[in-house]
Amino acid sequence: MSLSNYFIGLLFLAVTTVSMAQTGKITGVVLDENNKPIEGANISYDMISVTSDANGFYVLEIPADRKITVRFKHVAFKSITANFQVKPQEILEFNPVMDSEQEQLEGVVITGVRPRARGIISVDPQVVRRIPGLNAGVENVLKILGASSNSDMSSQYSVRGGNYDENLVYVNEIEVYRPFLIRSGQQEGLSFVNSDLTQKIDFFAGGFEAKYGDKMSSVLDITYRNPEKFGASMEASFLGGAVSAEGVSKDKKWSAIGGLRYRDNSLLVNSQETQTNFRPRFMDAQVNINFMPGGKWNHNFLGNASYNRYNYQPLTRQTNFGTLDEPIALQIFYEGQEDDRYQTLFGAFKSVYQANENTTYKIIASAFHTQEQEYFDIDASYFLGEVDANIGSETFGNVTFNRAIGSQLNHARNNLDALIMNFEIKGSHNENRKHRFDWGAKFTHENFRDRLVEWEVIDSAGFSINPPVVDIPNDQPYNPYVGPLVPFQNVRATNFVDINRLSAFAQWNTRTRVRRGMLYATAGVRAHNWTVSGRGLETVTQTVFSPRVQLAYKLDSKDMLFRFSTGFYYQPPFYRELRDMSGVVQPRVKAQQSLHFVLANDYGFTMWNRPFKLVSELYYKAMDDVNTYTLENVRIRYRANNDAVAYAYGLDVRLNGEFVKGTESWFTFGYMKTEENQNNRGYIARPTDQRLKFGILFQDYMPNIPNVKIYMNIVYNTGLPGGSPSYADAYVYQTRLRDYRRADVGFFYVFTERNAQRPASHWLRKFQDLSLGFEVFNMFNNQNAITNTWVRDAYTKNQYGIPNFMTTRVFNLRLTARL
The missing domain is CATH 2.60.40.10 (Immunoglobulins)
Incomplete structure (x- = not known):
């Protein structure tokens, strides 16, 4: 060469x-x-x-x-x-x-700021995992995006005047369920949704499409990841821990992702006023397996097993209330304990058949089984005392004189066994990219075996208190009482119930150009037939139809979109809605009906050379055949008589975008009013009538130390009705709880922040994320109340509502790692 x-x-x-x-x-x-x-x-x-x-x-x-x-x-x-x-x-x-309806820019974080034709709120799963909260997870973020909750330790939420039972939750298009006997937020344990497995989170706050099921308020639609490579994550904190792993086979046909979670709420319970011997423990395991054999079939299995153990032995409690001039203290000394257990199993198979590029069929089968027990015997002896308010006194802040003495004995032996099985077939067909037809049919069988034995005896100054429904003169101690001695509350029922449901929907989507924009239209109808039967029950069959329409118009010249939704939303009664205040099942309970009107505007704009989105939604809901209820902490007790009409209207405004470059933050404001009219007695506030709410979900980082990320979660809600006793006539008691104010903040040092600048051999390059966080829950130590305890003073003839305060300020350390 x-x-x-x-x-x-x-x-x-x-x-x-x-x-x-x-x-x-x-x-x-x-x-x-x-x-x-x-x-x-x-x-x-x-x-x-x-x-x-x-x-x-x-x-x-x-x-x-x-x-x-x-x-x-x-x-x-x-x-x-x-x-x-x-x-x-x-x-x-x-x-x-x-x-066909969404454009994506540089990942899921940016998609949240673009107008969407379907009225969906989409959230980045990474945000969900980072935002601090006592119940960190999807529901924690929903409280910023339109949902409401006034319970520190509950993952349940209400939307636009609805209650906790009016929200649909789907994972991979499969409806999921909660335990039934839960009465307190600290008993709930873990949410079904595992944030570590989540890829996509969509939330509809109202006016949703016919393809979604038969509830009146909202839809939370979760999609779990389909892994493309091996990955793992770990999280550990003072509140518990979690691990997850994912992988794919060599031939790419099999993939799986799964997670284990453990939760211990001792840290939170110890911050409350009631001193206890208490260690609530919750754990669950989830797995999502995909099999793609090639060709036209795709198969999926979703499984979940959870076990919640709630052992509670209260010891003492002191709550100070009253005024500066006349401070009063409630002192309670407890004997007894509570032993609650909730064990659930859930499994679902889903097969997708792609007939051709325009036609898809899906078959879904699922089963949910829950076994729950609620056992307690708790005797509470209480004293109402006068507190020494003299700052210079040696006994300042202590109780100097007890002026009322009483006791309360609560007993329960409640057991529930429920089995829910579903079989569903769905199809979709696209025609010329402008028309899409969706249809589906679903059969559900529900079997409930339920025993309720629950009573309460109240003694005040040595005299047994009769229930409020017993109208017998009692002017002790001046004259002897000769009436019967009965518990203040007494619920005894045994129910064996079967419910068979057949539901179906048909839906049409289209889009067409109208002048200088694109018009999107969706129209559909649902039908639901259900039959209630059981031991000693009359067999009752009912049917409802729900037409629904959504329209959206997007301008070409701007990121501006207008939406309008309307439709009838029926909610056929689930088991809890069939059970009246005495625990007896009423098979003739009708479906609650709601007529929705939602008018919205989505505006995407640029500020500081960064993307932002402003969403404004006006809504009105007219409700009929309303099944009224009382709300005790998170337990709902229905009257099961469809004796009311109601309405709800309000305004939600959300602004989200990059207030700090490279991060997305949310600001939410809402006004809402909801009232009900029972038996034409006039309109009064519903238990969820929360007039004002304001929320901030803010992300930031330290400019001089970019590895330090800051996450803030701030919520302010005006007080809910519910300050009255649960047995009271709602038209007599219309008191409200105090406003709910809470701020949680987390500081995370991200060790992998500049991984791209490190050499490939560096040990941190093995991690996608490695961070250590310091969290402060209830940063300003606000005293939020979930309910009131009502105490009768025989000396002054007064009845006091003493707030049941939730958690105080709590500190937590959290270590997270993702491969």
């Missing part, structure tokens, strides 16, 4: 090597809105393009160290544009989700 040829060869090799070193790669899986891989998607920049394979997988090589715009296109989906900048030889993973 001549010297010149040798030189040219070396030059060619050098140029090639430099060229290869100055490129990086983008790789991932293209998915549809149902988390199914999309074959044949075109991924391109400039004149370079690749196509996703049968599993949706793609690899695209792009130049390094400069911003590249990549476009994802497919004939059946709306295009996605994303910007990337990779370092030499860097491999960046990006898994776009394509659908």
Whole structure:
């Protein structure tokens, strides 16, 4: 070889090597809105393009160290544009989700600021995992996005005047359920949704489509991840811990993700006024398995097993109340204990058949089994005392004189065994990318075996208190009482109930260009037939129909979208709604009916060269055949007589965007009024009538220490009705609890913040995230009350409502790691 040829060869090799070193790669899986891989998607920049394979997988090589715009296109989906900048030889993973109504920019965080035609609120799962709260998880964030809750340790929420039983929750299109006997937030344990497994979170606050089930208030739609590679995560804190793992087989046909969680609420309970021997423990295990054999089938299994143990032995309690001039203290000394257990098993199979690129069929079968016990015998002896208010006194703050003495004995032996089985078939068909038809039919069988034995005896100054419904003169001690001695409250019932349900829906989606914008329309109808039967019960069958319509118009010139939704939303009674105040099942209870009107505006705009979104929603709900109820902590007791009409109206305003560059924060304001009219006695506030709410979910970082991330969760809600005794006539007692004010803050040091700048051999490069957090719950130590304890003073003839305060300020350490 001549010297010149040798030189040219070396030059060619050098140029090639430099060229290869100055490129990086983008790789991932293209998915549809149902988390199914999309074959044949075109991924391109400039004149370079690749196509996703049968599993949706793609690899695209792009130049390094400069911003590249990549476009994802497919004939059946709306295009996605994303910007990337990779370092030499860097491999960046990006898994776009394509659908016909959404455009995505650089991952799920940015999609939240673009107007969406369906009225969905989408949340990044990473935000859910970071935001501090006593019940960290999806429900914790929903309280910022339109839902309401005044309980520190409850994951339950109400939406726009509805109660906790009026919200649908789906995981991978499968409806999930909660335990039934829960009466206190600190008994709930863990939410079904495991945030570590979550890929997509959608929330509808009202006016949702016909394809969703028969509830009156909201829909929470969760999608779990379909893994593309091995991964694992771990979390440990003073409140418990969690681990998860995910992986995929070599042939890419099998994938699985699962998690274990453990929770111990001792840290929280010890911050309350009641001194106890108490260690509530909750644990669960979940797994989501996918099998893609190739061809047209895709199979999925979702399983969950949870066990909650609640052992409670109260000792003493002192609550100070009254005024500065006349402070009063309630002192309680307890004997006895409570032993509650909740064990649930859930399993679901889902098969998807892709007949062709326009037609899909789905078959879903699920079963939910819960065994619950609620046993307690607790005797509470109470004293109402006068508190020494003299600052210079040696006994300042102590009780100096007890002026009322009484006792209260509570007993329960409640057992419930419930089995719920579902079988569902659904289909969808796209026609010319402008029309989509969805349909489905579902059969549900519910079996309940329930025993209620619950009573309460109240003694005041040595005299037994009669129940409020017994109208017998009693003027002790001046004259002897000759009436019967009965418990103040007495509930005894044994119920064996079967409910068979058949529901179906049909829905049509279309879009068309109208002048200078795009019009989206969805129209559908649901039908629901149910039959209640059981031992000693009359067999009753009822049927309802629910037409629903959603319209949206998006302007071409602006990120501006207008939405209107209306429809009838029937809620056929579930088991708890059939059971009246005495525990007896009433099979003739009708479905509650709600007529929704929702008018909304979504406006996407740029401020400080960063994206923002403003959403305003006006809503009105007219309700008929309302099943009125009382709310005790988180336990709902229905009257089961459909004796009321009601309404709810209000305004929700949400602003979210990058207030701090690179992070997304949310500001929410809401006004709502809801009232009910029982038997034409006039309108009064419903138990969920919460007039004003304000929430902030804020993310920040320290400019000089960018590794330190700050997350704040602030909620203010005006007081709920519910300050009255549960047995009282709601028209006589219309007192409210105090306003709910809470601020939680978390400081996280992220060790992996600058991983891209570290050498590949560095030990931190093995982690996607490694962080240590310090959290402060109830930062300002606000005293929030969940209910009142009502105490009778025989000396002054007064009845006092003493607030049951929730948690005080609590500190927590949290370590998280993700591979």
